[in-house]
Amino acid sequence: MDKILTHDAVINNLSSGMTIGVGGWGARRKPMSLIRAICQSDLKDLTLVSYGGPDVGLLCAHKKVKKLIFGFVSLDMIPLEAHFRVSRQNNEIDVMELDEGMVQWGLRAAAMDLPFLPTRVGLGTDVLTHNPELKFVTSPYSDEENLVAMPALNLDVALLHVNKSDEKGNTQIVGPDPFFDELFARAATKTFISSEELVSTQELGGKEGAIFNRFERSLVTGVVHSVFGAHPTSCAPNYGFDMKHLKEYSDAAKSFKEYSSKYMNKTHEEYIDSVGGSEAIKNIPLPQF
Amino acid sequence: MSDSISLAEICISAASKAWKDDGEILATGIGLIPRIAAGLAKLTQNPDLMMTDGETYLISEPAPMGKRDVSYDQVEGYMSYSRVFDNLWGGKRHAMVTPTQIDCFGQTNISAIGDYTSPKVQLLGVRGFPGNFINHKNSIFIPNHSVKTFVNGEVDMVSGMGYKNKQLSNGKFEIKVVVTNLGVFDFNGTDNSLQLLSLHPGASVDDVKLNTGFEISISSETITPMPSEEELILIREVLDPQGIRNSIFGE
Numbered sequence: 114m115d116k117i118l119t120h121d122a123v124i125n126n127l128s129s130g131m132t133i134g135v136g137g138w139g140a141r142r143k144p145m146s147l148i149r150a151i152c153q154s155d156l157k158d159l160t161l162v163s164y165g166g167p168d169v170g171l172l173c174a175h176k177k178v179k180k181l182i183f184g185f186v187s188l189d190m191i192p193l194e195a196h197f198r199v200s201r202q203n204n205e206i207d208v209m210e211l212d213e214g215m216v217q218w219g220l221r222a223a224a225m226d227l228p229f230l231p232t233r234v235g236l237g238t239d240v241l242t243h244n245p246e247l248k249f250v251t252s253p254y255s256d257e258e259n260l261v262a263m264p265a266l267n268l269d270v271a272l273l274h275v276n277k278s279d280e281k282g283n284t285q286i287v288g289p290d291p292f293f294d295e296l297f298a299r300a301a302t303k304t305f306i307s308s309e310e311l312v313s314t315q316e317l318g319g320k321e322g323a324i325f326n327r328f329e330r331s332l333v334t335g336v337v338h339s340v341f342g343a344h345p346t347s348c349a350p351n352y353g354f355d356m357k358h359l360k361e362y363s364d365a366a367k368s369f370k371e372y373s374s375k376y377m378n379k380t381h382e383e384y385i386d387s388v389g390g391s392e393a394i395k396n397i398p399l400p401q402f
Numbered sequence: 403m404s405d406s407i408s409l410a411e412i413c414i415s416a417a418s419k420a421w422k423d424d425g426e427i428l429a430t431g432i433g434l435i436p437r438i439a440a441g442l443a444k445l446t447q448n449p450d451l452m453m454t455d456g457e458t459y460l461i462s463e464p465a466p467m468g469k470r471d472v473s474y475d476q477v478e479g480y481m482s483y484s485r486v487f488d489n490l491w492g493g494k495r496h497a498m499v500t501p502t503q504i505d506c507f508g509q510t511n512i513s514a515i516g517d518y519t520s521p522k523v524q525l526l527g528v529r530g531f532p533g534n535f536i537n538h539k540n541s542i543f544i545p546n547h548s549v550k551t552f553v554n555g556e557v558d559m560v561s562g563m564g565y566k567n568k569q570l571s572n573g574k575f576e577i578k579v580v581v582t583n584l585g586v587f588d589f590n591g592t593d594n595s596l597q598l599l600s601l602h603p604g605a606s607v608d609d610v611k612l613n614t615g616f617e618i619s620i621s622s623e624t625i626t627p628m629p630s631e632e633e634l635i636l637i638r639e640v641l642d643p644q645g646i647r648n649s650i651f652g653e
Contacts, residue, residue, distance in 0.1 A: 138483065165527075185527035192526065204520035210513065212532035214487045234491075234533040236570040237563030243518055258572075289458040290482045401469060402456030 116282045118335035120150040120381060123305045126335070127151070127270060130179075132160040134220070134266070134301055136273035136294035137346065139166040140189040140354050142286075144274035144307045146342040146381045151177060153378055162220070162266050164213065164292065166346060167362060170196030174369050178206050182266060184213035188359050190400070195366030209244055211235070211263075217293055219266035224299030229262040236261060271301035274343045276325075276351065278308035282333030283317055285325040288349035298332040307339035309351055341385050341394045353399040358388055407628055409583060410435060410647040411637055412602055413543065415629035417581045418442035420541040421496055426450040427538075428481070428495040434650055435581075436498035436543050438467060441641045442633060454481045468644040490530070490537050493574050497534055498541040503550075503557040506596065506616035507564030508577045508589050510535070510542070511557035518559060528561040535562035539576045545650050547582035547613050552596075554615035565594035583651060584610050586626055591619030600626040 127133070137143040148168045151159075152175040159177050163169050165186035172178050174196040186194040200206045211219070212234045222230045231250050235241055241261070250262040273294045277285040284306055286294060298304045317323070341348075345355040345362065365372035376387055385391060417439035421429050429451040431440030437456075441464030444451040455461045455472070460479035481489070489495055501510035502525055512531060516522030534540060540562070544551050568575050580587040580596070584605040591597035597619035598610055607620055629637065637647070 183527055185529045187526055193524075198524040201514070201524040202521055210527055212528055213483075213530045214491065214533040217484070217487060233536050233570065233572065236532075236536060237560070237567030238528070238532045239513075239518075239560040240528060240532050242560075292483060401472065 115280045116333060116336045117280050117311070118305070118337050120146060120337055120339070123147060123335060123337060124150050124154045124156070126303065126305065127154075127156055129156050130158045131269040132162065132267070134162040134268040134271040134297040135168045136271065136292065136297050137166065137168070137343070138164045138290070138292040139185075139187045140346045140359060141166070142274050142288060142292065142343050142348050143168045143346040144272045144339075144342060145171075145344060145346060146339045146384070147272045147305065147307050147337065148172060149377065149381075149384065162216065162268060162297075164216065165194065165197065167194070167359070170194045170362075173197050173200040173206065174366070176205070180207040180209065182209040182211065182216070184211055184216050188363060190354065190356060191359060191363050195363045199366050211240060211244070215240070215261075215263050216266070217296065218263040220293060220296035220300040222263065222265035223267045224296050227265060229264050231260040232263050233260060235263075266300060268297065268301035269303070271297040271304040272307075273297060273304060274307045274309075274339070274348065276308070276348065277310045277312055277317065278306055278336045279312055279314045279317060280336065281314065282306065282330040282336055283314060283326060284308065284328070284330070284333065284336075285317060285322060286327050287325050291327045295328040298328045303334040304332050305335045305337065306333055307337045307342040309340060309342065309348060311336070311338040339381060341391065342381070344385070344388060344394055347400060349399055352394050353397045355388065355394065355397055407634065408648055408653045409602060409651050410653060411629050411634065412626055413581050413583070414439045414442055414637055414647065415633050416586050416600075416626050417498060417541065417543055417579070418447060418633070420498060420579045421451055422447040424448060424451065424496050424539070426452065428452045428486075428489055430454070430495060430497040432497060433500045433543065434467070434647060435545070436500070438637060438641050438647055439498060439543075440464070442636055445636050445640070446633060452479070458482055464641060466640065467642040467646045487533070490534060493538045495534075496539040496541065496578065498543055499531075499534075500543050500545070501531075501562065503553050504542065504544070504580075505553050505555065505557045505564065507556070507566040508594070508596075509557050509560045509564035509566075510562035511559050513559040513561045515558050528559070531561035532563070535575060536571045537574055539574075539578050541578045542580045544580065544582040547584045547610070549613060549615040552614040552616065565589060568594070584613065587618070591621065595619050597621045598623070600624045602626045
């Protein structure tokens, strides 16, 4: 079984109007080479589900987003995501703004093939005011409590970046926090992975390595070998955020042309050279919080 | 030592008292002053508190501000984001946060300012505020007490619930303390209104009234206690040896 794909082959599996979930968190372990490939494609009118970082901002800057389902969009050390802000402030995108945990609950409902999961979260807030499609459910037990019925966030596709994979889609996330990538994979019809390392099954490290296998290969449709594929976001323990690049990217919200001509419309290898090359990225220290 | 005590240090000392009676829960201080305050609480008020390295691990001693050698962190447990959610839904957490707006009901906003459809200022998004405020105790630190933060009417986008919806939280909603650059407050005034507990040195009741967009109760005009010698040593030598705290008020 060989699931190895190119960036272009992944794009050929996507279509306009799809609901796409993006793994990672803020400026951490985002599948950025796949995101750039979408930016450079004809795809449009996407609905995104994300613990958002520059994935959301870059797609907003390229006018690919119809609707964003989110709890936040942030570049971590740069708290506010400038490109996302421009899109919101100019009313260019629809939003379903949710608590972070509601996003998790929606993905989990989808993962469990349930229509919804109940929660108190959202009650007493404008999350309900601005999302009139959210409905309620009354506990059938004696407490009869009225709860939010968080609907399943079913995804057409999940895009995730991992540290290691073999050609069958046995993946490992070795960084300390796997975030919610497992739920994105389970909530999606198809999951495409970009991986720092492509290794043989034997090289996955046996029982010790298997602890880092966060979801099973049957969920994985395709794997792209993408060294430094999370840049400019971090990919612990391999490399940290590229703060200098994130700042340049953030400043480009005022005028995107220069950033775009320097870094966009390139193959992944050309992109890596344009941001300083492999050696430079390898030496970016891990962030400290 | 006492004549050179900074406003940041007064706020840290006052804020650290928030976690005094919490027992063995997760203390999360988000932002400079709340984070140092949570660390001080663990070293003085409540050694049973759990706290993270700011990322994924629970550590036995609070992480000092600024660059540090993380190989010295004494890791005692694991706290991924997924586990933070599990923890907070169970209510075993007390966070101190800095919303952009807060209103007379204790409702907070970190989402957007102005019209929601095309906001004047898009902020972070509601993040975990809806879940935090309905599931566990929170405290608040506001470095710029003004009518722009303590707004007249309701906040533009209610991200964290307030006292007017307290009955929805299964008894778990509480804003324990509000520390600002002017004084210390809580929401235990009449009908859960904001009340002044103490003024920081140099601040007056008029300053507070002029800079708050709604009626507040004045239960006391005492002066906020100064940090103790022990607290000052811990703040200055252990928790923030580089003095990053003093950037918050430009001291």
